[in-house]
Amino acid sequence: MTSTAKARQEPRWERRKDDRPEQITAAALDLFVERGYAGTRLEDVAERAGVSKGTVYLYFANKTELFKAVVREGIVSPLTEARNVIDQYRGDMFELLCKMMREWWLRIGATSLSGIPKLVISEARNFPEIAEFYMTEVIEPANAAIGRLIERGIERGEFRAVDAVQMATLIQAPLLMLALWRNSLGCCRPQALDPAKLIDHHIEMLRGMLLGSAQRR
Amino acid sequence: MTSTAKARQEPRWERRKDDRPEQITAAALDLFVERGYAGTRLEDVAERAGVSKGTVYLYFANKTELFKAVVREGIVSPLTEARNVIDQYRGDMFELLCKMMREWWLRIGATSLSGIPKLVISEARNFPEIAEFYMTEVIEPANAAIGRLIERGIERGEFRAVDAVQMATLIQAPLLMLALWRNSLGCCRPQALDPAKLIDHHIEMLRGMLLGSAQRR
Amino acid sequence: MTSTAKARQEPRWERRKDDRPEQITAAALDLFVERGYAGTRLEDVAERAGVSKGTVYLYFANKTELFKAVVREGIVSPLTEARNVIDQYRGDMFELLCKMMREWWLRIGATSLSGIPKLVISEARNFPEIAEFYMTEVIEPANAAIGRLIERGIERGEFRAVDAVQMATLIQAPLLMLALWRNSLGCCRPQALDPAKLIDHHIEMLRGMLLGSAQRR
Amino acid sequence: MTSTAKARQEPRWERRKDDRPEQITAAALDLFVERGYAGTRLEDVAERAGVSKGTVYLYFANKTELFKAVVREGIVSPLTEARNVIDQYRGDMFELLCKMMREWWLRIGATSLSGIPKLVISEARNFPEIAEFYMTEVIEPANAAIGRLIERGIERGEFRAVDAVQMATLIQAPLLMLALWRNSLGCCRPQALDPAKLIDHHIEMLRGMLLGSAQRR
């Protein structure tokens, strides 16, 4: 609680404004994922962030705004990064696809960020604004990026002429499943799903679909 | 809870007595799916069921028990039915798989029953009892049934020697995605996902994986 | 407090719906007058009305609506009654004026209803809706009624040709003062103002103004 | 914000130290009048005074003390000044009375000081200390001064033998009404009351009462 204050007495490089908002949204993400929106008490968020109840209101107008901030913040950076990678990549598209799916697991699926999809799915009806935002800022860009990846593969003669829209969705389905699993039923059977194995098999299936029989090893 | 038992003592058919519990769970399912557990007021459930607030407590000890009843009831009948079909089926396994997936969409995915997975995912953490129940009574039986279907396909030389466990999961992922979509983000872009088309493509992909290149049409 | 419950066990004449709303607004009037709007806790209102905190919300959407109801209710009956008296009266107008001022003291000024003007004055800025309502429903009708009284007096040759608008205001000023006094500073010097005496002198002054020197006794 | 400081560097008589307390009480008077005691946030007072929230506590122990200071300060100077005028005046008393009432309107009634009576009336019950102070320091001295004015008029044969106590009250009532009007309902019907006209009529009425029929022009 007061440890942050002490840490700052020292010197020189100054920890700046303490990044209070980030501390709070980080704490809130954990609790929202764990207990849902309604089940999360702002007092608990504050406690986990190491601040008092009132401090939360210094940075977020109310619970709803905190919730929106959590979703936005958890999404912005990973998303833009991934789009850049796809658009700048030149080379074997299937390899890129595999790499990105495995990377996704390491950087999102296996982290607390995997809780965001659950959060959005759970609360979309109660927060149309969040749903709209997530559609526009996450789902549609992600679909578009994966769609471009596939079409690029088709253009360069690497992929068969599949329906890019449907494939983009099918590519994401098992990943979404893993993310949801980790943050819901996975709690009571942690070993029942093996993410690495599942992604491997998913890749094999995609290979068959995208590359055709000729290229199957 | 025990009142249902009594109501059935008498004659064969006779549905009598208004089926109050079913009316209530039906209303509750809609609202729980729409607003989440915490966001659903018992008063609204009562109103939608056409009864008074007090009546809900005549049949369900409290909100938690009502929630459990909703999940259990929404699951029981479709589940047992499906297992029977699979176990008794003799013939082309891929055909059965396709038929069941399409059937699933018609009988579950496109109905309000599709809200149950969302419900369970959203509230699993808050209701470990529900999570455990759903794992034991739904997920594991479903996985096992699909696993058997696959293994039967392998045994009869129809399918390639795939990992039945991973495949069972991969088969379900897009279906789960459709169910969740309908009950969350789908509200703000109803046309963005075409269930029939997606299932068609999913089937094509599975065909490639399970039957091998030789049998692709 | 619990006596209401006990009182109902008995018999016969049945207290009906218990008039909960009236009990609550009566309690609220006392407390709003005593402590102001913000200083009044709904819990105290509930306690004084002999109900629980939640019950208040059964009848009033929120504190603001309760406040409005208090003002409206405290005003409605006395107002309409007085207007009828004035409009139907035939005879000596000065006598009517005196009678009404003395009556006002007995029926309003000396009762808890005298708290309403203070309330409205204190909170007019925070509740423009109340201010508007009070202007339209109380101040303007009262001014109009008194204005008619004066003009009737002039027409029948009883009063001198005074400005009815200004006179209406001047007639009310000392009465308002008495009402405010009772509900503010009067608390710390209860005897400093003698209402009956003040009204008597006010009447003498009005007599001089309205009737002219000829009729002064 | 800092411009005030700069503007004062120059001149002769030096207003010293910024007069922070006065700036703060001036800001507080406006807000207390507008929103009432409870409705006024110290943060807003600070902002309007051009200082930080913490600075208010440098000069006033707490909100209550600030409130008391506002009332005291708004009252002290005008009051003592008026008493001196009355006590030193020699000449036509009715003329003095008229002049003072008209002066009162210009220097108090038409300024933000007119908010103080409303403030005191609104909060007297919550601040007995203020009520007591106001009674002792304002009401009683004012009544006494006006009482002396009247008695002096009687002694010099100018006024009829009226009851000085009642008359002092009656003289003030319309003025109080004007002050309250400006700070409450006047907000929603600014033109409904004409202060100058009302005071003129009030003076005519007082003339009749005090001077008797013989001297009416």
Place this chain on the structure above:
DNA sequence: GATGAATGAGGCTTCATTCAT
């Protein structure tokens, strides 16, 4: 002196649950 970030007590409001009728 001055600041403004941080605190936490306190009040409004909701809603699951009870119970007299």
Place this chain on the structure above:
DNA sequence: CATGAATGAAGCCTCATTCAT
């Protein structure tokens, strides 16, 4: 059986007050 008025625990939010800088 059924009702719905009543309850009160619990959570969101405000804002007077403090204090490290």
